Amino acid sequence: MTTTSTPKSTGRATAFSERTNPVRGEVLLEVEGLQRHFPVTQGIVFQRQTGAVKAVDGIDFQLIAGETLGLVGESGCGKSTTGRLVTRLDEPTGGKITFQGADITHLNRRQMRPFRRDVQIIFQDPFSSLNPRQTVGTIIAAPFDIQGIKSEGGTRKAVQDLMARVGLNPEHYNRYPHEFSGGQRQRIGIARALALRPKLIVCDEPVSALDVSIQAQVVNLLDDLQDEFDLTYLFVAHDLSVVRHISDRVAVMYLGKIVEIAARDELYNHSRHPYTHALLSAVPEPDPDAVKRRERIRLTGDVPSPLNPPTGCRFRTRCWKAQDVCAEQEPPLVQIGAPGHLAACHFPEERDVV
């Protein structure tokens, strides 16, 4: 993956003072009916569209300033695509994205420039997301240069302050990425994302490549930075234990849709959607003897394709509770249980899985 790339534009950069700071508890970002379909083409000379991968297929959610929303779900269900859409590294094919009240759904690169500073992304892979030929100083300073921002005391000082803040030795300013360990490289990515004091950071599997001890350090660091800089996170991860530690709310996606969303403990203790149950039941416990004790819900049946999602409920081809109505009507995402707990299932019920 490449880094957040912004073209060198001649437009005037917005000064720090013109930016409105989000108020904790207010809606920072709102997504309505968000959709991204990738066309599938066939033919060698004349490419014609034969279908579409419905990677994200109509999702709604809000990010409240200062919170962390965990985003989990099956591999290929559209989490990274969602992250790329809200940071506008990719263009939605439908729906609307509002950031601090402004519609940013279809802004072009130039119009996006002021917004770029406010929204950053950290990628999963600390190995390929950093340019191996640039020093760490250059990598972290890039956002300043791109935005044409002069910071007090010079860019070098600003970069070294950032390095110190994320736990890197500022003396290593002139070193190259390969001279750092995986955990340190992930810190470089975090420092770069923080450079322009963003309001929202999309973290796409930021800790999955790290060993548990370094993972703990990075998760704690993200936590501290959130408090210090009033950050809002959209945190994509597969490790449901990590998600539980860091998130205030958690959304579960399945095949391009959100199927359940709730406050952290509500989701882990009182989930209602069968897919959420399957997911939580499959978490392997770090205890050799516990493996036999826990009952894992095995998903059988056809794995549906985003090229041609099932009618009605998309989970029905693998759901052990499916009835006729599940094939006929798509279950709406509606309030169920505690306030703010939404689930999309015709037959929701609690089940003890954790």
Added chain:
Amino acid sequence: MSTTASTEPVQPSGARDASAFLEVRDLHVRFPTDDGLVRAVNGLSFSLQPGETLGIVGESGSGKSVTSLAIMGLHKGSRAQVEGEIWLDGDELVSMRVEEMRRLRGNKVSMIFQDPLSAMHPFYKIGDQLVEAYLVHNDVSKAVAKKRAVDMLDRVGIPSPASRYHDYPHQFSGGMRQRAMIAMALMCDPRLLIADEPTTALDVTVQAQILDLMNDLQKEFNSAIIIITHDLGVVAQMAQKLVVMYGGRVVEAGDVRDIFYRPEHPYAWGLLGSIPRITGGGDRLKSIKGSPPSLINLPTGCPFHPRCDFRDKVPGDACVTDVPELLQIGGTPHAARCHIPSPERQRLFTEQIKPAL
């Protein structure tokens, strides 16, 4: 200093383990770089029986992937200096020629790489790459190979496998690429499968399905499996034997239950203490203080000493000056590399570490 533990080193002392399918003996891998010699693997030994699963855990940069690449013979022709012996089913691999090694790859030994992008060619269709892998070892028609490829894509859970056979790697999500690579590694039913972080990019339900698939392979072909992962839940579930690595060496080894229930090395304690729990709340996670050791200037004595909280349990400066040996504990396969005597380590674990886990 006397200990009740046996002082039999686990290091190979001559005789080879005849029943082992894989035996790594005193392996060293070093990389000359502009900054100096990177000592990635420093005298690593372990063995594996057919039908057995060995888990390797350890810090980022502790030499896990470098070791697997050495078994695959993938350092050959690079600047890497490889010393020691690797015996696989009667053949010694360190001294083997590249062409011979190539013939073993795929069906005798196969690897799921940590980085799927490096294992897949970006400009060839996923399906064609699987077919290639199959045709190397199987004298069959392209149609048969293709059927096998679609079947494997299906078994690793790629939806519409026949149609997505024609996709290029960039059209797959991270986890789908990882699954395609797993399909590729399993195409020829390998006798030894090295799985380097096979499921990190996968959600837990797909992960469970992949782990089942690896277990099926093992049952059907009595294959040996090495699983390298940061996910201690995955090793707890899959492995019978476990090796804990730090700074290019084994610091603790044993039955998986030894390491989870009776760990004796301070690094292993730190590792187990850092695991986030699914039942945990939003509290801070515990981590091991300090950062990974430099492999160019490896710390003297015990490489873990700059980060160890238990140095005061060892009289004098031994932790800083002497490299501890990997010693067996009470004549069992359980072994640890620490100057603290075993009974004292057991007491520390029971009294200080375990209650906080």
